Amino acid sequence: MSKKTDNQTLPEDKLYPLGHTDDVEYSFTAEKGLTEGLVRKISSLKNEPEWMLEIRLKAYKKYLEMKMPTWGGDLSPIDFDDIRYYIKPKNQEAKTWADVPEAIKNTFEKIGVPEAERELLAGVKSQYDSEVVYGSLKKALSEKGVIFLSMDEGLREYPEIVKEHFGKVIPMGDNKLAALNTAVWSGGSFVYVPKNVDVGLPLQAYFRINTERAGQFERTLIIAEEGSKMHYIEGCSAPSFSSASLHAAVVEIYVKKNAKVQYSTVQNWFKNVYNLVTKRARVMENAEMRWVDGNLGSHLTMKYPSCILAGRKAHGEVLSIAWAGEGQHQDTGAKMIHLAPETTSQIISKSISKNGGRATYRGMVHMVPGAWGARSKVVCDALILDEKSRSDTYPVNKIQENDVVLEHEATVSRIGEEQLLYLMSRGIGAEEASTMIVNGFMEPVVKEIPLEYAVEMNRLVGLEMEGSVG
Amino acid sequence: MLKIRNLKVKIEGKEILKGVDLEVKKGEVVALMGPNGSGKSSLANTLIGNTKYEAEAEELSFEGICLLELKPDARARLGIMMSFQYPVAISGVTVREMLLASLRGRGLTVSALDLKKQIAEEGERLHIDEHLLTRSINEGFSGGEKKKLEILQMRILKPKLLILDEVDSGLDIDALALIAKNVVEMVKAGMSVLVITHYQRLLKYLVPDRVVVMKNGEVVDRGGKEIVDKLEAQGYKSYE
Numbered sequence: 001m002s003k004k005t006d007n008q009t010l011p012e013d014k015l016y017p018l019g020h021t022d023d024v025e026y027s028f029t030a031e032k033g034l035t036e037g038l039v040r041k042i043s044s045l046k047n048e049p050e051w052m053l054e055i056r057l058k059a060y061k062k063y064l065e066m067k068m069p070t071w072g073g074d075l076s077p078i079d080f081d082d083i084r085y086y087i088k089p090k091n092q093e094a095k096t097w098a099d100v101p102e103a104i105k106n107t108f109e110k111i112g113v114p115e116a117e118r119e120l121l122a123g124v125k126s127q128y129d130s131e132v133v134y135g136s137l138k139k140a141l142s143e144k145g146v147i148f149l150s151m152d153e154g155l156r157e158y159p160e161i162v163k164e165h166f167g168k169v170i171p172m173g174d175n176k177l178a179a180l181n182t183a184v185w186s187g188g189s190f191v192y193v194p195k196n197v198d199v200g201l202p203l204q205a206y207f208r209i210n211t212e213r214a215g216q217f218e219r220t221l222i223i224a225e226e227g228s229k230m231h232y233i234e235g236c237s238a239p240s241f242s243s244a245s246l247h248a249a250v251v252e253i254y255v256k257k258n259a260k261v262q263y264s265t266v267q268n269w270f271k272n273v274y275n276l277v278t279k280r281a282r283v284m285e286n287a288e289m290r291w292v293d294g295n296l297g298s299h300l301t302m303k304y305p306s307c308i309l310a311g312r313k314a315h316g317e318v319l320s321i322a323w324a325g326e327g328q329h330q331d332t333g334a335k336m337i338h339l340a341p342e343t344t345s346q347i348i349s350k351s352i353s354k355n356g357g358r359a360t361y362r363g364m365v366h367m368v369p370g371a372w373g374a375r376s377k378v379v380c381d382a383l384i385l386d387e388k389s390r391s392d393t394y395p396v397n398k399i400q401e402n403d404v405v406l407e408h409e410a411t412v413s414r415i416g417e418e419q420l421l422y423l424m425s426r427g428i429g430a431e432e433a434s435t436m437i438v439n440g441f442m443e444p445v446v447k448e449i450p451l452e453y454a455v456e457m458n459r460l461v462g463l464e465m466e467g468s469v470g
Numbered sequence: 471m472l473k474i475r476n477l478k479v480k481i482e483g484k485e486i487l488k489g490v491d492l493e494v495k496k497g498e499v500v501a502l503m504g505p506n507g508s509g510k511s512s513l514a515n516t517l518i519g520n521t522k523y524e525a526e527a528e529e530l531s532f533e534g535i536c537l538l539e540l541k542p543d544a545r546a547r548l549g550i551m552m553s554f555q556y557p558v559a560i561s562g563v564t565v566r567e568m569l570l571a572s573l574r575g576r577g578l579t580v581s582a583l584d585l586k587k588q589i590a591e592e593g594e595r596l597h598i599d600e601h602l603l604t605r606s607i608n609e610g611f612s613g614g615e616k617k618k619l620e621i622l623q624m625r626i627l628k629p630k631l632l633i634l635d636e637v638d639s640g641l642d643i644d645a646l647a648l649i650a651k652n653v654v655e656m657v658k659a660g661m662s663v664l665v666i667t668h669y670q671r672l673l674k675y676l677v678p679d680r681v682v683v684m685k686n687g688e689v690v691d692r693g694g695k696e697i698v699d700k701l702e703a704q705g706y707k708s709y710e
Contacts, residue, residue: 416558417522419558421518421521422558423560423571424542425551426543427547427575428575429543436560436563437563439563442562
């Protein structure tokens with residue numbers, strides 16, 4: 001069964017330069033809707049071991065039993081029967097650039113993959129629809145014993161590591177969308193960093209949705225062994241389809257004793273995408289986990305990267321930026337669960353809402369009995385650019401131990417008329433001045449992400465601000 | 471150069487300037503004095519185009535160009551600059567980024583590196599801690615540091631007309647002398663200054679060619695620097 005996408009009738013949306021589409025042949029496209037038969041079909045197409053099929057089937061049952069979250073954004077417009085849960089591109093994981101089909105190269109050209117290649121960034125793994133079609137692993141990485149594969153490959157080649165870790169940080173019953181992901185997952189990355197290895201250059205993955213109503217259910221598993229160090233970068237862009245697309249990923253990370261992991265995301269899905277993601281790390285003794293999360297696109301994002309601080313002196317951080325423009329709701333935040341003594345965490349959340357956009361911060365800091373000496377700091381800053389837009393903050397603190405410190409700061413500001421006047425009085429035009437103020441507001445988080453992403457984010461803000469000032 | 475005839479200004483419907491006439495010629499230092507609430511700062515804000523101030527006038531022009539319809543950035547590009555009484559902090563924006571955008575906004579080709587050097591030199595002259603220059607503009611700056619940073623911007627943007635709005639508030643005498651010295655140098659090179667103050671001490675260093683006294687939104691006295699001495703002795707009571 002093969003299908004060609006039709007891009008003849010798609011409107012050119014100049015506000016969204018990456019909103020293009022390419023002709024790609026698909027070798028298998030599932031019927032719309034989800035059945036047990038489809039779950040079995042996905043597993044058999046992938047030649048998975050029996051135990052993975054069992055996990056999928058159990059998760060499918062959970063998915064049917066569980067209720068959709070009623071808090072957060074409005075999920076009612078998603079028609080789960082109108083989604084294709086699996087699409088397999090015809091071209092399987094090409095090994096070299098020369099093997100990559102022309103249409104896909106063009107897409108990568110537009111989203112900048114070849115540049116990443118030229119700049120010798122570490123192994124590029126790119127997800128094209130539900131499978132990895134192109135990826136290269138730098139020789140240096142394999143020499144260090146670092147494994148960086150698609151999740152499908154990881155399962156084929158390292159089934160015992162996957163079996164030991166899969167679904168343990170985020171159990172299938174965690175929430176309905178995690179159950180859905182566990183049932184129909186496809187693609188995503190599998191990363192294993194051996195003891196005391198410093199990966200050095202960041203590992204990058206590009207994600208794209210490229211078929212109307214194609215749900216994406218990536219599953220990423222990262223294991224950083226004791227004393228290791230790594231940085232994983234995930235960036236997304238999606239073309240401009242009219243009907244809603246669902247993206248429900250799960251990312252599980254193990255940060256073992258003394259290890260350090262940073263996971264950076266620049267999310268720029270097109271504005272019809274429901275992006276409902278579960279991300280969680282288990283952080284052991286003296287280890288550090290840092291989530292850097294930029295949410296610019298999507299119609300609705302619900303994402304609260306979490307750290308379970310399970311070992312003494314474990315440290316967790318979430319730095320996030322949410323941009324909510326017209327028709328967008330960014331419901332984002334963080335969760336820090338302090339299970340061990342002297343664990344520390346920091347949440348810095350910045351949101352910008354404009355043109356009727358809505359930004360919500362939803363966060364939780366939980367300190368259990370026995371987590372003495374735990375410290376946490378939460379800073380939420382919201383910038384609201386006009387009267388139509390909205391920002392809400394819902395922090396929850398569950399503190400069950402006395403000997404702890406928790407700081408919380410929250411500010412909500414409108415774009416300062418005085419700041420605007422100040423910059424304009426130096427000869428800077430209104431639009432540029434506003435962009436400078438917004439970029440400056442985001443700077444504490446943007447400076448933590450790699451330069452090429454930071455440049456892209458600043459450029460996107462510039463585009464969004466165009467024509468916004470009278 | 472700056473010509474103001476019968477300027478009336480309202481803020482939220484309330485009239486605060488009731489027909490002011492004022493002229494500043496090229497290379498001239500004009501002191502605008504008056505008690506708190508006399509309308510001095512409103513006049514300054516009107517001149518730079520702060521939209522909170524609704525202005526109408528028979529004439530409000532700079533080098534023959536009518537200012538009334540111009541936005542603050544356009545006025546800045548004509549060569550008008552105000553040193554703010556309370557400069558605002560802008561997170562994540564450094565003075566270099568701002569000045570780079572300002573100069574490029576004037577159509578000038580500027581290298582970021584040259585500008586960095588220039589800022590460092592001017593910072594040294596003004597005794598500004600170099601760490602402040604790489605931080606967010608005015609964020610965590612003391613009152614004196616903010617004022618010095620305004621003067622640093624003047625040195626680099628080289629306005630034709632500088633409006634000093636209460637630059638002397640919150641400054642120690644050394645900083646005041648240093649700022650005045652830098653302004654005087656620019657005046658010698660042809661810059662005009664409208665210096666707003668209700669104290670006399672700044673005017674010892676920055677000697678005005680003419681003095682204008684305002685009260686309740688109106689000009690109540692004009693003359694030479696002898697007015698400063700008169701105010702020193704009698705205060706503003708003589709205008710009651």
